[in-house]
Amino acid sequence: MPKAEDLTRYAISLRDVHKVYTNKAGMQYIALRGISLDIEKGDFVALMGPSGSGKTTLLDLMGTLDTPTSGRVIIDGTDTSEMNGNKLAELRNSTIGFVFQSYNLISYLSVLDNVTLPSKVKGVATKATIEDSEAMLAEVGLGEKLEKRPNELSGGEQQRVAIVRAFINKPRILLADEPTGNLDSKSAKVVLDILTRMCTENSTTVVLSTHDPEVAGFARHIIHIRDGLLENASSTRSYNYSLHDLMNEKEKQKKRHANDKK
Secondary structure, three states: OOOOOOOOOEEEEEEEEEEEEEOOOOOEEEEEEEEEEEEEOOOEEEEEOOOOOOHHHHHHHHOOOOOOOEEEEEEOOEEHHHOOHHHHHHHHHHHEEEEEOOOOOOOOOOHHHHHHHHHHHHOOOOHHHHHHHHHHHHHOOOOOOOOOOHHHOOHHHHHHHHHHHHHOOOOOEEEEEOOOOOOOHHHHHHHHHHHHHHHHHOOOEEEEEEOOHHHHOOOOEEEEEEOOEEEEEEEOOOOOOOHHHHHHHHHHHHHHHHHHHO
16 A cells, blocks of 8 residues: 655645636636645745736635635645635634735724734734734834824835734744735835745745746745646745845846946
């Protein structure tokens, strides 16, 4: 008898995953076509592909926000194929953090209340949670804006709040769907720096979706997806999760290139 596959070493594993959507008229749209992949614990992976490639659907399945039409999704060693809605919700709350392109902050709550909300929902909010939230917000430059509402912040500041909120329950996996899609280049760099730094400090597995090659370049591995199929996977250069170092290296390369032209 063949030995059973050991998937406990992976944060996320997919096996022959298909996803088909059917509209009210009975027309079918195939979003994913037999995806199989493994993502190591502590890795930083970018899903890269054009609009409609299936990368958001893939993130939704990894986050158990949706279920596959067929195939298996294994999260942190747990096969989700036999889990009901309540069990999937428990898995999400205990294991996964989310960062969305549209921030998804609650407009009538303050910055601090938005960050502590997941802990309150989970029933683990304490004085220490509030203190940790304040410290993390201060670390990302928002220590003076704890009582502000989301509409009083810039887009970059709102995304920083969303990142802190995603980390407040110390998830083992963080999924980020186009987290810089609504930001200018300067704000995007700040957000990516915070995201990568907090991920390495917490040993969190990160999967980020993007269509931007520069954003994808900050990940350790890039998985290319098109028309619901994986095209290939590649490794970026060895890195230490520091966006500042990456940007400094790019500036040095530009200077070397300019000097070569002289």
